[in-house]
Amino acid sequence: MATPPPTTAKPESGDRSPTIAAIATAAGRAGVGVIRVSGRDLRDFAVAIGGTLPSPRVATLCRFRAADAQVIDSGLLLHFPAPRSFTGEDVLELHGHGGPVVMQMLLARCLELGARLAEPGEFTRRAYLNGKLDLTQAEAVIDLIDAATTAAACSAMRSLQGEFSAQIHVLREQLIELRALVEATLDFPDEEVDFLDVADAAGRLQRLQQALQRVVERAQQGRLLQAGLHVVLAGQPNVGKSSLLNCLAGDELAIVTALPGTTRDLVRSTLQIEGIPLHIIDTAGLRETDDEIEQVGIERTWREIERADVVVLLVDARSGAGDAEQAILAQLPSGLTRLTVYNKIDLISSLPERRQEGDTGAAIALSAKTGAGVDLLRHELLRIAGWRPAEDVFIARERHSSALGEASRHLRAASEHLPRLELLAEELRLAQRALNTITGEYGADDLLGAIFSRFCIGK
Numbered sequence: 001m002a003t004p005p006p007t008t009a010k011p012e013s014g015d016r017s018p019t020i021a022a023i024a025t026a027a028g029r030a031g032v033g034v035i036r037v038s039g040r041d042l043r044d045f046a047v048a049i050g051g052t053l054p055s056p057r058v059a060t061l062c063r064f065r066a067a068d069a070q071v072i073d074s075g076l077l078l079h080f081p082a083p084r085s086f087t088g089e090d091v092l093e094l095h096g097h098g099g100p101v102v103m104q105m106l107l108a109r110c111l112e113l114g115a116r117l118a119e120p121g122e123f124t125r126r127a128y129l130n131g132k133l134d135l136t137q138a139e140a141v142i143d144l145i146d147a148a149t150t151a152a153a154c155s156a157m158r159s160l161q162g163e164f165s166a167q168i169h170v171l172r173e174q175l176i177e178l179r180a181l182v183e184a185t186l187d188f189p190d191e192e193v194d195f196l197d198v199a200d201a202a203g204r205l206q207r208l209q210q211a212l213q214r215v216v217e218r219a220q221q222g223r224l225l226q227a228g229l230h231v232v233l234a235g236q237p238n239v240g241k242s243s244l245l246n247c248l249a250g251d252e253l254a255i256v257t258a259l260p261g262t263t264r265d266l267v268r269s270t271l272q273i274e275g276i277p278l279h280i281i282d283t284a285g286l287r288e289t290d291d292e293i294e295q296v297g298i299e300r301t302w303r304e305i306e307r308a309d310v311v312v313l314l315v316d317a318r319s320g321a322g323d324a325e326q327a328i329l330a331q332l333p334s335g336l337t338r339l340t341v342y343n344k345i346d347l348i349s350s351l352p353e354r355r356q357e358g359d360t361g362a363a364i365a366l367s368a369k370t371g372a373g374v375d376l377l378r379h380e381l382l383r384i385a386g387w388r389p390a391e392d393v394f395i396a397r398e399r400h401s402s403a404l405g406e407a408s409r410h411l412r413a414a415s416e417h418l419p420r421l422e423l424l425a426e427e428l429r430l431a432q433r434a435l436n437t438i439t440g441e442y443g444a445d446d447l448l449g450a451i452f453s454r455f456c457i458g459k
Helices: 043-050 100-112 122-129 135-146 150-160 163-187 201-227 241-249 292-307 323-331 374-385 398-416 421-439 445-452
Strands: 020-023 030-039 060-065 071-080 090-098 229-235 267-273 276-282 310-316 337-343 355-358 361-365
Touching: 020 100, 020 122, 030 100, 030 122, 043 060, 043 071, 043 090, 043 100, 060 100, 071 100, 090 100, 122 135, 135 150, 135 163, 135 421, 150 163, 150 201, 163 201, 163 421, 201 276, 201 398, 229 241, 229 292, 229 323, 229 374, 241 267, 241 276, 241 310, 241 337, 241 374, 267 374, 276 374, 310 323, 310 374, 337 374, 361 374, 398 421
Parallel strands: 229 276, 229 310, 310 337, 337 361
Antiparallel strands: 020 030, 030 090, 060 071, 071 090, 267 276, 355 361
8 A cells, every 4th residue: 555654744733632422324224333432542431331441453242331331232342542543542433233313322421421522524634633644545535435436436545545645745755856956056056066967957857747747637537536527418499408318317317398498497417437427417498488487497507507517509400500509609608618419310311420520619410319429429528528547546636636736837937947046946845835735744724624524423
């Protein structure tokens, strides 16, 4: 497992001594429920609730008792002594019967013994603050839980095992080495040795940029696995938007009739293509109408288009793209990727080219009714997304992509300032600071709060 060394400069964590407890399993009825407890010394705590201190990491059958010695439940008690635990503190796990009432009774007993209810993500936050995980690994925990596809889960696990962190640490070490050489030259300006030639500063910087670009590409793929692609189906009424949604989803999600304006509200479906989540939104037909309900649907369509990654403009292949379609294209936000789909090719005698490249982007000809050409649409959406199948992708978040982009910009600026060592040193410092924010070696408490607040209680 490529786990990087623990980080050395972390934000102040405040008082980490209080014992915390929470139900770690999902709400509702289940065969087994788990209470997790973390604190500095839980030996007395374990004896009070379970009557014994189990051997480390050995599941021990016991009776969980209330303050009056009445048995609350029977189950397994596990003890993970510090520092060899998830949080780096003493950890207890109470595995009991998974009824909501039983779990609440066990949790109430833990709180009675002096624990307080854990905040969302507090166990993982303590693991980070105690050097058990770096920030990217901590974020990978929630990414693994939230993974919507097999590919996303595998990529999140790679991040959790430290692959992403290891790549960032390699880049940081190369940056630090180059910075040290630059700073040494600044400290001894009278040396006869030409630093730029002997130290191969230009070559080092170029190789560093190339390595960073490879990490950026892998991170972009991971970002796509996590967030997916938001695709809005737009067009005039009765061009087959709902039929195409049903075809892509393989289910009758949207009502399809010959009457224009059948779809009044948004219909959403998430499907997978090559492990990429595609969030497809069927919308109301775009046209002038006096129907107040349809007008509301059209307003929602335009709001959804504003948030889209891709707009698929459907056109009836029998009539082609006319003034109405041109008007829709003219109203689309600038920079928004658009894909034109000529639907209903099963109703025309001469089949057009299945894929064309035009002034407004690519165009696909298909039949949502028969399925002809739909696979080509799927591949085109993957191409637009920039997806390239790879086995070494790791999950990355928006803040990771932003930090990598900032580091890349500073390295480009460093290349431009190469002969001027003072400016070169400053750009290298800023690039390293950007990378530091990814793993948490440089960050602020408000960043940690934003990250861990998305976790569930008990994790």
